[in-house]
Amino acid sequence: MAPTAAAADIKRAYRQLVVRYHPDKHGGDARYEDQFKAVAVAYRVLSDPGRRATYDFQLQQAARRAEEARRQQQHRPATQHVYGVPMPPPAPLRTRPPAGSRERHYQRIPRQQARFTRRDWTLTLLLLAGLLLFSLAVKVTMDRVTASSNYTDGLHAYAAGNFAAAHAYFEETLHFRPDYGPALRRRGELELLLNHNPQAAKADFQAALLQPQPRRVAADLLYRLGRCDIHLGNPTAAELSFNRALVLDSTLSAAYLARGEIRLLDFNGPEPALADLTRGLAQRQRAGHAPPWQYVQLRGVALTALGRYDAARLDYFHVLRARPRDGRTHFLLGRLAAHTGDSTAACEFYRRALSLGYEYARAAEAECQ
CATH class of the missing domain: 1.25.40.10 (Tetratricopeptide repeat domain)
Known part of the structure; x- marks a missing residue:
């Protein structure tokens, strides 16, 4: 049968050979049994398009190798020996040309649908979590x-x-x-x-x-x-x-001064206020800073409330030397003079305070007239 035989011709020939070599027709002869099996094997190869194409390809390769061996044999001298033994004559090749493209049948391999396993989902989630953490880290760093x-x-x-x-x-x-x-x-x-x-x-x-x-x-x-x-x-x-x-x-002198102020003005506690104001002013003096004069005035007010008039007067005059046009200090000196019974000096200080623009002294100055 020709190498390009159609599938129908192969099937028809197979049926004829099966009948011819069936062992039952020959009394169980082993020779016919072997031929029967050989026919069955040949039909399995030639009836399957994929196997037939493979078989054709193998025949083609075998033919090429045989042709190459024959060509080498022709160019080798007749007396040449290989490993001391004369070369045997080339064996006849039993092959046939490969089937043409029309005789070959190809089948499409069905595409399998990808299925995600638990491991795939785990890896995917870990990748997404890593990307999210990386993005957050970049954002935090840039911020x-x-x-x-x-x-x-x-x-x-x-x-x-x-x-x-x-x-x-x-x-x-x-x-x-x-x-x-x-x-x-x-x-x-x-x-x-x-x-x-x-x-x-x-x-x-x-x-x-x-x-x-x-x-x-x-x-x-x-x-x-x-x-x-x-x-x-x-x-x-x-x-x-x-x-x-x-x-x-x-050592936070500002906190002592602020606490002394509210203890004096809001809680009417001249004694703890005097302690805070004195400590805060002393800390600023040791640090080499100029005293805040409004707190020196407040310490004078605390001293006045405690009846320590000489110390209060000393604080007021310290303020006046630094700020001679401070109307409030003149007014406080007037109040101090009134506490000591010196009404003349008190009225003079009130007038000075009023002339310097301290309006709170107006009511006290009116009592002097």
């Missing part, structure tokens, strides 16, 4: 870098006296890092001093205190929180903040 840059620019503007720009920089810093303690502290200072908004300043100072702070910084924040409470008319809370600040930093 911190931007916040630090804005805070540095805000400090420069703050030092240059450009408070509006500094406030804007601190706002931008807190946009990227809402819990950044140094920016909260600086913005609180500007809210209190520039915008006169003690409520907003208090919120910033309280938020800054929630972050880990050095003892001195925490003490300063508590002092500023107390100043906000004074502006908001809450002296009790202010005194508590000053107490906590001085526990953290006993």
Whole structure:
């Protein structure tokens, strides 16, 4: 049968050979049984398009190898021996040309649908979680870098006296890092001093205190929180903040002076007020700073309330030497003179205070007429 025989011809030939070599027709002869099996094997190969194509390809390769061996045999001398043995004559090749393209039949391999296993889902989720964590890390890092840059620019503007720009920089810093303690502290200072908004300043100072702070910084924040409470008319809370600040930093003279002020004016306690004012002024003097004269005046008021008139007069004159046109100091000297029974001196001090623009002295000066 030709190598290009159709599938129908192969099937017809197979049936004829099966009948011819069936062992039952030959009394169970083993030779016919072997031929019968060989026919069955050949039909399994030639009836399957894929196997037939493979078989054709193998025949083609075998034919090429045989042709190459024949060509080499022709060019080898007849007397040439290989390993001392004469070369045998080439064996006849039993092959046939491969089937043409029309005789070959190909089948499509069905595409299998991909199925996700539990391991695949686990790996996918881990990959997504890793990407999410990486994105968050990049965002946090960029926010911190931007916040630090804005805070540095805000400090420069703050030092240059450009408070509006500094406030804007601190706002931008807190946009990227809402819990950044140094920016909260600086913005609180500007809210209190520039915008006169003690409520907003208090919120910033309280938020800054929630972050880990050095003892001195925490003490300063508590002092500023107390100043906000004074502006908001809450002296009790202010005194508590000053107490906590001085526990953290006993060298904070501003806290002593502020606590002495509210103890004198709000709680009518001249003796503890005098102790705080004296200690705060002494600390500033040891540090080489000029005394805040309004607290020297307040200490004079506390001394007057305690009947220590000479010490009070000494404080008032210290203020006058530094600020000779301070009408309030003249008025306080007039009150001191009235306490000591010197009405003439008291009236003179009242007139001086009134001439310097201190209107609170008008009522007292009217009693002198």
